[in-house]
Each structure stands twice: as C-alpha cells, then as structure tokens.
Amino acid sequence: MSTDRDSRLPALYPITPAWVAPDQRGRLVRCIEDELRSGVGLLRIRLPLWSGDLVRDLASELSASVEAACARITLDADIPGAQALGGGFGVHLAARQLAGLDERPLPPGRLVGASCHNEYELEHALRLGADFVTLSPVAPTASHPGAEPLGWNRFRQLADGYPLPVYALGGMTPDQLPEARRYGAHGVAGIRAFWRSTVD
Numbered sequence: 001m002s003t004d005r006d007s008r009l010p011a012l013y014p015i016t017p018a019w020v021a022p023d024q025r026g027r028l029v030r031c032i033e034d035e036l037r038s039g040v041g042l043l044r045i046r047l048p049l050w051s052g053d054l055v056r057d058l059a060s061e062l063s064a065s066v067e068a069a070c071a072r073i074t075l076d077a078d079i080p081g082a083q084a085l086g087g088g089f090g091v092h093l094a095a096r097q098l099a100g101l102d103e104r105p106l107p108p109g110r111l112v113g114a115s116c117h118n119e120y121e122l123e124h125a126l127r128l129g130a131d132f133v134t135l136s137p138v139a140p141t142a143s144h145p146g147a148e149p150l151g152w153n154r155f156r157q158l159a160d161g162y163p164l165p166v167y168a169l170g171g172m173t174p175d176q177l178p179e180a181r182r183y184g185a186h187g188v189a190g191i192r193a194f195w196r197s198t199v200d
Contacts, residue, residue, distance in 0.1 A: 009132055010041040011177055013167045013189035021049050025058060032062060034196060036069040044092050044113070044189070046076035056081045059089055074113050079105045093130070095121055104129035115169075117150075119158055126164060134189050135159060137170025138180075152183045159184035 014035060020028055035043060047055055059075060066073055066088040074092040075081045082091040083106065090111025093101070098114045098121060106112050114125040116133045125133050137147045138155050149170065150158070159166045165186035172180070173193040180188045 009165050009186065011187035012040065012174055012194060013042050013044060013134070013169075013187055014040060014194035015044045015046050015189060015191045017191050017195075018046055018048050020047060022051075022054055025054075029058070029061060031195060033065050036062075036065050036071050038196060039069075041069075041071045042074070042111075043071065044074045044076060046092075048076075052078055052081060056084065059085055063088065072111050074111055082106060082110065090131075092134075093125075098124055098128065098130075101128055122158060122162060126162075130164060132165040132167065132186070134167045134169040135185075136168070138168045139171030141170045152179075155185070156183040 016028065016032075032043065045055060045059065050058075055075060055078065059073065059081065062073065063086055067086070072088050072090060074090045076092050077094045077097050079091050082089050087110060090106060090113065092113040093105075093115065095115045095117060098116075104112060111132075112128075112130045114121070114128070114130045114133045116122045116125055116135050122133060122135070135150070135155060135158060137149050138152065139149050141147070147170070155168060162184075166184065167187045167189040168176075168180040168183070168185040169189040172188040172190040174188065177188050
C-alpha cells in the first residue's frame, strides 16, 4: 500500500557490516560519508562489536555530514542514543525490543524502524507507531544461516495492504528492487552489496 510516508523514505536501506571493529572507525566514517555524498538518504548503523558509547561517538562525528546530505540514520536498538542525538537520527528496533514496548520511543519526526519476521510483529510495529519496517529473511542469508527464509510469496502475503513502508531484507541486493516492489516492498535493505566501497 502506498502512503504519504513512502515518498519521504528512499528505496535503499544500507546496513553497516556487523563485523566492523572499533579500530576500523576511520575507514567506516569515510565509507559512510561516501554513501551520504552519493545520495543515500537512509542508513542503519548496526555495530555489535562496539560499545554503545562508541556508536554514539561515531554518530555524533557523522552528524554534520548527515545534516548536509539531508539524510537520516537509524541506530540499532539504541533508543537513548537516538534521543540524545539530533533530528537526523532515529532508532531501528530489534524484534525482541519491539515486543517489550507499549508506546513509540521517539517523537514524531524522528524515525522509528522495526525488524519484523511475522504478522504479529508487523501488527505490533503498526500499533506502536513505527515509521517503517524490515521484513526478513526473504532469502537465505549468510548473516543468519539458520533462519528459515520467507520466500517472495509469503513476503507478499505479509506486505500486501500493510500500511507502513516495508523493506525486504535477507539475501537482497540493490538490483532486486524492481522484483521486491512487484511483491509489495517499498524498498530493499542489506549489508555487503549496498556499499559502494569496501568497509572492512
């Protein structure tokens, strides 16, 4: 389903590689700034090897570039970090985190995304007032090798008529955007294939 919100969200949603270590910060900053300069409008920082403070320091360092690019960045599962940063920063909620929330964690205008894998999580994200969701895994993916893929037909069943923009995630590349849209996606999200330069 097309909504007014769709037009404010780009079709591609790159995610930082989870294996990037803190000592690669300089390289990561350059890669993110390259993406922003190239026109990427939305990006998710997911760095499980980093402490929360280090991720927030990174986001703060990027804030001028984010503002200059009129872009937005979501911090992975870090509600306090997103609250402390400027308006260009939001949060992307993990599925377990989403399940424990009863109200939207950020005010309107600050992006709230949510990771969803089934109809129950999609319904909760909608009730919570999320701005968009990722729905995964669509296809087998190296980052979650044991996860059962949804496949495109099941993806369409879940995404069809859903009021929020849905990003297809899991085994996706930017080239699959037209296919994803045929199955009801707003866009596609992913890691390695979404970066113009090598992060690691």
